[in-house]
Amino acid sequence: MTQLHGPSVSLKIAPSRAIAAVRARLPIRRVPAMFAEYLNQVYAAARDGAIQLDGQNIFVYRDVMGAKDEADIEWRGSPCGAGVVPSARSKTCWTAVGSVRTLD
Secondary structure (H helix, E strand, C coil): CCCCCCCCEEEEEECCCEEEEEEEEEEHHHHHHHHHHHHHHHHHHHHCCCCCCCCCCCEEEEEECCEEEEEEEEEEEEECCCCCCCCCCCEEEECCCEEEEEEC
16 A cells, blocks of 8 residues: 655644734635635735735634624735735734644
């Protein structure tokens, strides 16, 4: 039997951090159809100079109280550091504290 080898995965605790992101509330079933549209807004905000891309893609999904089939979704563009100014396309959002899986 052949065993496939790939990157190892680590479990880490991530602190909350501010990110510049494009945010939308969508029915969960619509996310695949709308994914590119919102991600393109992230890239447009970067072209406008509103955010800086660092190569990481983080997508935050949050439950909507009272709407089991909807989610608030944040398409992440960049960490909110010095020089990052939220714009009409991007807003400051906070990631949750918790366990994350990362590729080593």
